[in-house]
Amino acid sequence: MNGRNAAPTEAMLLKIEQRDVLSPEERSALESLVTEVRVYEPGQDIVSDGERPAVSSLLIDGFAARYKILRGGERQITELHVKGDFVDIHNFLLKIMDHGVTCITRCQVAPVPHDRLAKLTTDYPHVSRLLWLMTLIDGAIHREWLVAMGRRPALAQTAHLLCELYLRLKTVNAAENLTFTFPVTQAELGDVLGLSAVHVNRVLQELRSMNLITWRGPTVTIHDWEALTEAAEFDPRYLHLLREPR
Amino acid sequence: MNGRNAAPTEAMLLKIEQRDVLSPEERSALESLVTEVRVYEPGQDIVSDGERPAVSSLLIDGFAARYKILRGGERQITELHVKGDFVDIHNFLLKIMDHGVTCITRCQVAPVPHDRLAKLTTDYPHVSRLLWLMTLIDGAIHREWLVAMGRRPALAQTAHLLCELYLRLKTVNAAENLTFTFPVTQAELGDVLGLSAVHVNRVLQELRSMNLITWRGPTVTIHDWEALTEAAEFDPRYLHLLREPR
DNA sequence: CGAGGTCTTGAAGACGATCAACAAACGTGG
DNA sequence: CCACGTTTGTTGATCGTCTTCAAGACCTCG
Numbered sequence: 001m002n003g004r005n006a007a008p009t010e011a012m013l014l015k016i017e018q019r020d021v022l023s024p025e026e027r028s029a030l031e032s033l034v035t036e037v038r039v040y041e042p043g044q045d046i047v048s049d050g051e052r053p054a055v056s057s058l059l060i061d062g063f064a065a066r067y068k069i070l071r072g073g074e075r076q077i078t079e080l081h082v083k084g085d086f087v088d089i090h091n092f093l094l095k096i097m098d099h100g101v102t103c104i105t106r107c108q109v110a111p112v113p114h115d116r117l118a119k120l121t122t123d124y125p126h127v128s129r130l131l132w133l134m135t136l137i138d139g140a141i142h143r144e145w146l147v148a149m150g151r152r153p154a155l156a157q158t159a160h161l162l163c164e165l166y167l168r169l170k171t172v173n174a175a176e177n178l179t180f181t182f183p184v185t186q187a188e189l190g191d192v193l194g195l196s197a198v199h200v201n202r203v204l205q206e207l208r209s210m211n212l213i214t215w216r217g218p219t220v221t222i223h224d225w226e227a228l229t230e231a232a233e234f235d236p237r238y239l240h241l242l243r244e245p246r
Numbered sequence: 247m248n249g250r251n252a253a254p255t256e257a258m259l260l261k262i263e264q265r266d267v268l269s270p271e272e273r274s275a276l277e278s279l280v281t282e283v284r285v286y287e288p289g290q291d292i293v294s295d296g297e298r299p300a301v302s303s304l305l306i307d308g309f310a311a312r313y314k315i316l317r318g319g320e321r322q323i324t325e326l327h328v329k330g331d332f333v334d335i336h337n338f339l340l341k342i343m344d345h346g347v348t349c350i351t352r353c354q355v356a357p358v359p360h361d362r363l364a365k366l367t368t369d370y371p372h373v374s375r376l377l378w379l380m381t382l383i384d385g386a387i388h389r390e391w392l393v394a395m396g397r398r399p400a401l402a403q404t405a406h407l408l409c410e411l412y413l414r415l416k417t418v419n420a421a422e423n424l425t426f427t428f429p430v431t432q433a434e435l436g437d438v439l440g441l442s443a444v445h446v447n448r449v450l451q452e453l454r455s456m457n458l459i460t461w462r463g464p465t466v467t468i469h470d471w472e473a474l475t476e477a478a479e480f481d482p483r484y485l486h487l488l489r490e491p492r
Numbered sequence: 493c494g495a496g497g498t499c500t501t502g503a504a505g506a507c508g509a510t511c512a513a514c515a516a517a518c519g520t521g522g
Numbered sequence: 523c524c525a526c527g528t529t530t531g532t533t534g535a536t537c538g539t540c541t542t543c544a545a546g547a548c549c550t551c552g
Contacts, residue, residue, distance in 0.1 A: 442540070
């Protein structure tokens with residue numbers, strides 16, 4: 001997502017180090033997890049529903065989404081993943097996928113064998129806790145989405161998503177100056193928000209007409225952070241962006 | 247929720263042992279976590295938003311709910327907890343509560359100091375993984391609720407909730423013969439489902455008129471499991487009720 | 493018996509879905 | 523570099539689900 005060629009684990013380390021301090025050995029243990037990088041195209045599954053993968057996938061670059069498909073073909077995206085996220089570390093313990101993970105953009109992904117994770121977690125209990133923590137933050141994001149879907153009107157829900165994405169991208173150096181790249185179609189956004197594509201279109205128009213954002217091509221710009229968070233009732237505490245001993 | 251006086255850790259052990267085998271030492275290590283039981287009344291918070299508790303709370307008996315309150319006073323419940331659930335083990339790593347946990351019924355709760363959890367997780371890596379697993383299952387439940395809220399009509403969403411609750415209660419011996427006790431008001435149900443109390447009332451009437459359930463007083467009876475799961479598109483895989491090495 | 497909470501019902505209204513059509517953007521091949 | 527086909531975005535009209543408001547019935551518990 002940016003010009004220079006960052007180390008494949010950089011985003012993950014940034015994400016973790018936003019929440020706690022890593023020792024040099026812990027850092028290099030995490031860095032050594034990546035031995036291979038695969039590239040997936042948009043629309044391709046990184047993991048599919050029902051699979052029992054022997055690896056967990058670290059997203060090095062791109063946007064991915066967890067989703068479920070209903071009988072009638074409707075799709076609901078339950079989480080958006082950005083670089084630095086372990087998109088299916090859950091399998092390490094859940095074993096069988098109860099949902100799929102697909103690529104929104106072209107993605108670089110590092111597969112990490114579960115036995116390497118097992119070794120890492122026994123050798124480095126603190127790192128083990130931090131990986132646990134990452135899954136707990138995923139849970140916190142899920143809860144916030146539930147609140148947004150259940151009790152917020154579509155405009156606030158959409159604004160909330162943009163606030164969240166901006167902060168998450170900023171912590172991995174993939175956003176700055178209230179601007180980020182988010183190459184998603186309005187139909188995909190609908191699957192995230194539980195709305196129809198048509199309604200997403202109208203909500204975005206309203207966000208633009210309120211002068212809160214612009215969205216041209218893949219680039220989102222937030223014009224007024226205060227006003228956007230206000231419209232969204234956005235409170236970043238749930239992202240747990242505080243560095244403290246865990 | 248049932249007559250005899252079960253050991254306070256029984257439900258938690260049942261819940262865990264539904265997913266993996268515990269050694270006798272692991273069992274007793276888990277049993278020794280409970281040294282005190284507190285009683286909370288309906289409407290009382292077990293933990294509140296913004297707190298930094300030094301203990302995590304194991305629900306011994308009763309129903310509790312995680313929730314967030316919006317600026318306008320609306321409430322969204324993001325998870326229902328039944329006996330055997332660790333309602334806020336998240337704090338062990340998240341440190342600061344980003345939501346509250348309140349009692350739906352009178353609840354018996356065992357507070358477990360975080361330092362005891364820390365010792366347990368270092369002494370018993372396998373138990374540590376299983377506690378992690380429990381939080382991953384919470385995440386899977388959150389995702390399923392997101393799908394239900396985003397893409398299912400109110401009737402299916404409600405049916406889905408009842409299917410889920412029945413299975414979760416059955417694994418802790420708090421339900422059998424398609425019957426369980428669920429003392430919740432329709433307004434509270436609305437906060438769970440993201441619906442108004444009025445609409446909940448109408449949905450329940452329809453579920454009754456379809457002869458799928460009865461709900462008299464606090465007692466829910468499912469008349470036709472097949473038909474209810476069909477209406478809900480319920481697939482229990484997300485509960486990960488399979489005993490295997492984790 | 494009275495009071496407060498809960499359930500139920502009706503009527504009106506809002507928010508978002510669906511359907512349909514067209515415009516714009518994109519990518520692909522000629 | 524243009525032409526064409528496909529995907530994506532936009533707009534309008536209509537429809538349905540769910541909300542809100544209001545009132546009355548029921549129930550429980552003091």
